[in-house]
Amino acid sequence: MAKVAWRLGRCWCSSPPQVIGFPVVQLHMSRTAMGIGQKDFENAMNQVKLLKKDPGNEVKLKLYALYKQETARQNYVDLVSSLSPPSESSSQVEPGAYRKPPGYETLVVTSEDGITKIMLNRPTKKNAISSQMYQEIMLALKAASKDDSAITVLTGNGDYYSSGNDLSNFTDIPSGGVEEKAKNSALFLRDFVGCFIDFPKPLIAVVNGPAVGISVTLLGLFDAVYASDRATFHTPFSHLGQSPEGCSSYTFPKIMGSAKATEMLIFGKKLTAGEACAQGLVTEVFPDSTLQKEVWTRLKTYAKLPPNAMRVSKEIIRNTEKEKLHAVNAEECRVIQGRWLSDECMNAVMNFLSKKAKL
DSSP: OOOSOEEETTEEESSOTTTOSOOEEEEOOOHHHHTOOHHHHHHHHHHHHHOSSOOOHHHHHHHHHHHTOGGGHHHHHHHHHHTSSOOSOOOOEEEEOOOOOSSOSSEEEEEETTEEEEEEOOGGGTTOBOHHHHHHHHHHHHHHHHSSOSEEEEEESSSOSBOOBOGGGGOOOOTTHHHHHHHHHHHHHHHHHHHHHHOOSOEEEEEOSOEETHHHHGGGGSSEEEEETTOEEEOOTGGGTOOOOTTHHHHHHHHHOHHHHHHHHTTOOOEEHHHHHHTTSOSEEEOTTTHHHHHHHHHHHHTTSOHHHHHHHHHHHHHHHHHHHHHHHHHHHHHHHHHHTSHHHHHHHHHHHHHHHHO
């Protein structure tokens, strides 16, 4: 990842938008790849389970990357076959650089009535946060920190608030290998979370549906969280061999107590909206049928308050712990970098994919 040198509002991010993010691997389909059937693909997945020798983390990540792309079934079959008997088939994989076009592709950003609204807009993917969406959220926060709005709101389009991190973000391996990938991803995550820590205006989450992973852990950095009664809150880190992020290792025990935080962050307990509200993670719960009307009416009233007074008040409230939050963020990213390189994490991801394939 490029040296930190680009400032988003009051937070540092890792590079300008045209080069930030994870390398994109473009898989070009050959005639052979187009002809691969579901049976061959399933046989290859089953063959992985029968391997007597662990192929190693880098190969596991490649398998995962190929699995995630329906057009790459031949590549998946070829890679599995190369781990056992020799295979005659092969296909080309060529790296390609990501070029971000102007505007937002994964967000809808609007500003009116004193409110900047950042809406996650991948409804068909349950608003899973892709590497591009991470980038665009950072850009949107930078713009919102400088515009004339009084408050900023993050919400989701469709049935989900967000299903969390798009796991395909971590499957494109750079020339430096898995270690470089983990290091770059951890630096990027640190900068992303830092943007929420440093955001100067009141930041509100309107959780319109289920929330998973980082979309939940970040809520401890928001100033208010309003949720639909159909929302749920799930942080399945241990299930995937990973560890908490978003400063949740600090904010969650502070908000709900260490025992309740442990249930969520270590044991992966899923909370209903009512439970999350009772434990202090959510400010208020609304019936799903009236969420939009009630919440936005309230937010428009808040947006009429003197904006500078709200900024100063937030600064007073947050400044006492801002240094602590940045330290926690850095430590969480250091730890999760190690988790991404662990056999436990790789095996958990492969098991998750195997179960998903049977659905």
